[in-house]
Amino acid sequence: MRNPRDPYQQIDISALLAQFRHSGRIIITGAVLALVVVVALTMVYTVQPEEQAVVKRFGAVIKTSDPGLHFKLPFGIDDIQRVATERVLKEEFGFRTAETGTPTRYVSKNFPDESLMLSGDLNIIDVEWVVQYRIADPIKFLYSMREPTRTLRDISESVMRRVVGNHLGSEILTVARVKIANTTREEIQAAMQLYETGIHIITVELQNVVPPTAVQPAFNEVNESRQERERMINEAMKQHNEAVPRAEGQALRIIAEAEGYAAERKNQAEGETARYKAILEQYLVAPGVTRRRMYLETLSGVLPNIGSVLILQEGHNAPLPLLHLRDGQAPEEMKP
Numbered sequence: 001m002r003n004p005r006d007p008y009q010q011i012d013i014s015a016l017l018a019q020f021r022h023s024g025r026i027i028i029t030g031a032v033l034a035l036v037v038v039v040a041l042t043m044v045y046t047v048q049p050e051e052q053a054v055v056k057r058f059g060a061v062i063k064t065s066d067p068g069l070h071f072k073l074p075f076g077i078d079d080i081q082r083v084a085t086e087r088v089l090k091e092e093f094g095f096r097t098a099e100t101g102t103p104t105r106y107v108s109k110n111f112p113d114e115s116l117m118l119s120g121d122l123n124i125i126d127v128e129w130v131v132q133y134r135i136a137d138p139i140k141f142l143y144s145m146r147e148p149t150r151t152l153r154d155i156s157e158s159v160m161r162r163v164v165g166n167h168l169g170s171e172i173l174t175v176a177r178v179k180i181a182n183t184t185r186e187e188i189q190a191a192m193q194l195y196e197t198g199i200h201i202i203t204v205e206l207q208n209v210v211p212p213t214a215v216q217p218a219f220n221e222v223n224e225s226r227q228e229r230e231r232m233i234n235e236a237m238k239q240h241n242e243a244v245p246r247a248e249g250q251a252l253r254i255i256a257e258a259e260g261y262a263a264e265r266k267n268q269a270e271g272e273t274a275r276y277k278a279i280l281e282q283y284l285v286a287p288g289v290t291r292r293r294m295y296l297e298t299l300s301g302v303l304p305n306i307g308s309v310l311i312l313q314e315g316h317n318a319p320l321p322l323l324h325l326r327d328g329q330a331p332e333e334m335k336p
Contacts, residue, residue, distance in 0.1 A: 140198030
């Protein structure tokens, strides 16, 4: 070893060379280990369950990878770009989600250039809607168009304005919302396929469809008048539906009673006719007997209903109890 106090001491070359060789081995070993670590890190990549990975080699797309653990060429030869293909994304028009949570807070006053539209009857309507979509083809989404999301927004706004312009304002605000949403979704999807953006439209939902703020009080009054008209019409229809069946039922009851009365009178007349014919036949056979029998039958039917009958004899003040017509029998002293 060299003594620092002796400047003329000879240096041990062999020891110094051995020390350099040992340090070089350590450096080489560390470099190899670092290289192995870099190779391992750059060869392995993981794709999450909701993603697909696009693999590029020297900038050219060679394949896509499904979720899981995969290998690629190291040192940047293969480059990976992950795309969330299973996640449902959305674009908001006329409003923005300011804060998610319970409840979610929205901001909708700063985007009139997106939401104000002209209906088919030249009324201004404030339409807010959401386009929900999914990335169906990650390669087309990344490389077929420079800004596919911006293209989606422009096409969605253009289609919505055209569809709203083909409907009346009253329809847009009431009964045509589902039809407008479905038509818009179909046309946006057709445009996405035409431009090969790799986007699949899931749904289009109209969030808030109202008249502009300046005319909203007048519109509310019109709506109230329409609701009152509908209420009165419904009440009239209710009365109509109650009165008409009741009148029809009464008419059917009266007709049934009349038919029953007619049948009764007819049957009674036919019975009387048949009885008179039978009496006539008997009368033709024995006129005297028939007249007497008819006379007696008439008396037997009439006399019990007459009541008390008093027969007075000349010269006597008291009535003679000759006939007890109410009892239908003779007094005791007149019985044989």
